Amino acid sequence: MKKHSMLKAVAGAGVLALGIGLAGCAGDRTGGNAGGGEEEAGGIIGVAMPTQQSERWIADGNNVKAQLEELGYQVDLQYANDDIPTQVSQIENMISSGANALIIASIDGTTLTDVLQQAKDADIPVIAYDRLINGTPNVDYYTTFDNYKVGVQQATSLLTGLGVLDASGADTGAAGPFNVELFAGSPDDNNATFFWQGAIDTLQPYLDKGTLVVPSGQTDFGQAAILRWLPETAQERMENILTVIGSTKLQGVLSPYDGLSIGIISALTSGGYSASDLPVVTGQDAEVGSIKSIIAGEQYSTIFKDTRELAKQAVTMVDDIRKGETPQVNDEETYDNGEKIVPSYLLESTIVTKDNYKEILIDSGYYTEADLG
Numbered sequence: 001m002k003k004h005s006m007l008k009a010v011a012g013a014g015v016l017a018l019g020i021g022l023a024g025c026a027g028d029r030t031g032g033n034a035g036g037g038e039e040e041a042g043g044i045i046g047v048a049m050p051t052q053q054s055e056r057w058i059a060d061g062n063n064v065k066a067q068l069e070e071l072g073y074q075v076d077l078q079y080a081n082d083d084i085p086t087q088v089s090q091i092e093n094m095i096s097s098g099a100n101a102l103i104i105a106s107i108d109g110t111t112l113t114d115v116l117q118q119a120k121d122a123d124i125p126v127i128a129y130d131r132l133i134n135g136t137p138n139v140d141y142y143t144t145f146d147n148y149k150v151g152v153q154q155a156t157s158l159l160t161g162l163g164v165l166d167a168s169g170a171d172t173g174a175a176g177p178f179n180v181e182l183f184a185g186s187p188d189d190n191n192a193t194f195f196w197q198g199a200i201d202t203l204q205p206y207l208d209k210g211t212l213v214v215p216s217g218q219t220d221f222g223q224a225a226i227l228r229w230l231p232e233t234a235q236e237r238m239e240n241i242l243t244v245i246g247s248t249k250l251q252g253v254l255s256p257y258d259g260l261s262i263g264i265i266s267a268l269t270s271g272g273y274s275a276s277d278l279p280v281v282t283g284q285d286a287e288v289g290s291i292k293s294i295i296a297g298e299q300y301s302t303i304f305k306d307t308r309e310l311a312k313q314a315v316t317m318v319d320d321i322r323k324g325e326t327p328q329v330n331d332e333e334t335y336d337n338g339e340k341i342v343p344s345y346l347l348e349s350t351i352v353t354k355d356n357y358k359e360i361l362i363d364s365g366y367y368t369e370a371d372l373g
């Protein structure tokens, strides 16, 4: 069967039926049809997402799926419930069912080496989605946000909320000392160290001169990290810190993700803080619960990363590869996965507070008033 007629057949059939039909044809699943630019793309795209516990990944999955389908692809979208073996076996199934390309947001970026060798052996191109996949040469492209800058933005919003910086980013000269606690993301997620590094580099001068003080003394990434980004683990850590620091009042908490912020705020309110004296708490992802909390004056800030744009970037990369074109990248130095520097396309993120959420989230159509009501 000629490639283009097979691709048309692929486009018309059900994913399961295809799994059987294509099982013996792995050799035909080229990453593109170089030289055959006139041929239509199409085919099955496996999309592996980490969890449905967080609404951002649901939005990512939906956006990627809808945009791929619009271009005529079939989509095998799977969520792994944050379980590594589940994600590995989902990807194996995608490969054996005839996927023509994979888009993967990994749970643990170091656990996909073997399965991605299988993808390589079957000539299936791989796009790392939002999170870098480490320790394998078999990841073709990466699309994400400027993760170091996300960390800088989180720390900047903490400093603005405390009044150390003004709205223009200028130092106000406020001497503090302000008591802050620091949280980091999941140590197996490559992004977590980028967020942390960006934040710490921004906070360090203020820690050094005593404007900021960490009463628990827990200033190492290892102490601050929250495995799998679990809200309940963050809540528990915050509760423990409150016990350790006793009557010392906190003015700020660096949180790298809205889910953690919810857990942290819940520990703070159970620990005696009320809406009027809650510390400045940061976040990331602009999840509905956190935007509501920001509107209510609890959480102070979040970082908006437009999942529609991220999805578009991943979909464009896949479509380019399938058409034999080279995807556009804008960073070829930052994301070294231990085996290679993965060519990346980085998107921009935005700090969101009560002052600008309408403009950033509602005017852009990301949410409606009703979503946040």
Ligand code: GAL
Residues within 6 Å of the ligand: 054, 056, 130, 131, 185, 189, 191, 192, 229, 257, 284, 285, 305
């Ligand atoms: C990171 C991602 C963040 C946040 C976090 C927890 O990898 O970049 O935006 O979603 O995972 O899900």
